[in-house]
Amino acid sequence: MSAFLSKRHGMFINGDWTDSSADETIAVIDPATEEVIATVQAGGEAEVDRAVRAARAAFDNGPWPNMAPIDRMMIMLRLADVIEAAADEIAFLETIDNGMPMWLSTGAAAKAVLHLRHFAGICGRLGGQVHNVTQPDIHAYSIKEPVGVVGAITPWNFPFVMAVAKMAQALAAGCTVVLKPSEITPLSALRLGELIQQAGFPDGVVNIIVGYGRDAGKALVEHLLVDKISFTGSTATGKWIVQAAAGNLKRVTLELGGKSPTIVFPDADVERAVPGAAMAVFANSGQVCVAGSRLFIHRKIFDKMVDGISAFAANLKVGSGLDADSQIGPLVSRDQLDRVSGFIESGINEGAHVVHGGKRVGDAGYFVQPTVVAETHGDMRIIKEEIFGPVVAAIPFDDDDLDQIAARANDTNYGLAAYIWSSDASKIHKLARKLRAGLIQVNGGTALDPALPFGGFKESGWGREYGAEGVEAYMETKSVAIQL
Structure with missing residues (x-):
């Protein structure tokens, strides 16, 4: 892993790696030794804008939302396979970046594979239903459609599995994604970008921006071309996101704090x-x-x-x-x-x-x-x-x-x-x-x-992740009524 750690880590945008336009970098510290183990570039508003526009183009004009569900499923399963093959190195990165013991990071990498395979299997089971409306001679039905471009902001406590789980639900729904991992633990998300390339995702479907919350996170939440924010983190930040999302009334899912x-x-x-x-x-x-x-x-x-x-x-x-x-x-x-x-x-x-x-x-x-x-x-x-x-x-x-x-x-x-x-x-x-x-x-x-809906009451958040509800949170419902 020394070659990976010594790389010049940039941003993953539109299927390729690119440098940040800013000079700022982030020192990645091993919490067990307090030593700097890697340096990554810090993206800001410019990088977020490029990533969002790439995701927007991939959603509006690319193949992903219109792809046959089985084809989306196969690409997601391919990613699960390449993650499984790289599980040992992912676990190592999680341990030196987050500090968690290897037994826990190994389990988290396996859980990420499980999430991908589970949600890949949901791709072909998403749809609306026929409705018996109150008026005669009306054929009415509903359609489930992907919400669009998703900004996924993930925490530092379980970096890899949280990133994969959010991404998997959005991808199963047919959305495109801009992922912003925590600047404290960015390494496994950057490795995920390499594995996404290896799995053969269309350009722009998944983009990864590393940066500080005050810059990259703020820009992603406020961007008017983002249709939904899915955030896991502190309650204080979640409350700010609710206010910042008002610009275009983007949909918001929040998994926040607890005192269980x-x-x-x-x-x-x-x-x-x-x-x-x-x-x-x-x-x-x-x-x-x-x-x-x-x-x-x-x-x-x-x-x-x-x-x-x-x-x-x-x-x-x-x-x-x-x-x-x-x-x-x-x-x-x-x-x-x-x-x-x-x-x-x-x-x-x-x-x-x-x-x-x-x-x-x-x-x-x-x-x-x-x-x-x-x-x-x-x-x-x-x-x-x-x-x-x-x-x-x-x-x-x-x-x-x-x-x-x-x-x-x-x-x-x-x-x-x-x-x-x-x-x-x-x-x-x-x-x-x-x-x-x-x-x-x-x-x-x-x-x-992954099969069980998860989310909070009160100040622990809005909405549910995982299960069928988790995928439907990345979709809009459209009703069609036809006079026969």
Whole structure:
């Protein structure tokens, strides 16, 4: 991979690589060593305009939207094959760029292939329906058509799989794409551009611009030739996108922050609930939008669960993602290390008790211990705000009133996910209906499956990704009525 890292990385526009018109570059830093591992050019408004116009031409005049669904499917499957063949190098890039352990980045690369193959299979199943209207002698039907040019803005926590998943849904719908990955973790998106070339996509169907949010991201959201923005990231940025998209009323899908509750009942299988609840917040160093960072535990098993999770955290190997034994890697950046450390310090100052962890690990790299805190209250920042780090707050509850439990779990501005641990099927189904969250995982149930709609309530976002709903979010519905 040294040849790839030493390349002069530019922009992928209209099927070819091109330099930025600006002199600004971005230093890519390995969060495990704090060393610069690559330098990429920073695109701005000019590069975004070129990319959007290429995508516009590919949509308005190119073959992709009008291609037979099976032909779109075959190209997407070809891309899945070339990604699968390059999975080891993609995982390596993710690990040195984001910091995640190799076991996680390898799984993420495989998940990207799964997304592509799943959504490729949807290409031929998209369509409208015949409608029985209220008037006689009218033949009426609806058509599903691609929305047009999509600006896809992806985060740094799972760079490759998030980029591929957004792109796959838009491509299945027949849209063209301008992808703007996070400037913090751009390497796997640039490698994706090379693989798109290898797979034989028509020019302009996918374009990739690396740049800062203040420049490239802003230009993409505000561009009047973009028909839809699909964004995953912070709630604050999502709110700005809603306002900026008003210029041409472009469609918007937002997957934003979370402060997800994990609820553990006394009838739970504690042996499974301990590692399950722990990794719901410690995986990827807690840099997960659905992290179960508020841990509600029935008082009957509170001490047992807290002791178990603390012991589990103590046994997690924190280290470089390239170390095969590492289970927890570094945080992605110095800013993120300072942010997470600040939250822990704030919790302590407000009276929280650190049961385990809370410290930085080593002098080099952005490592922090998996942290368990207790003795919190609802007004603490550590309870109210998204930390995006490996920090979980354990909170006891006494009653079995599901309305009261749900009220405490729902006491947040967010509503992305929730976790339930119980062996009582009736209780599970009743509580799942009461929780204000887009994804309810029960006893370790799956998350972010390409077949399952995913998205948030409240300030966790707008719309749904994945599943048939995810693809339809990239389409418009047209009605046709014919007098017979």
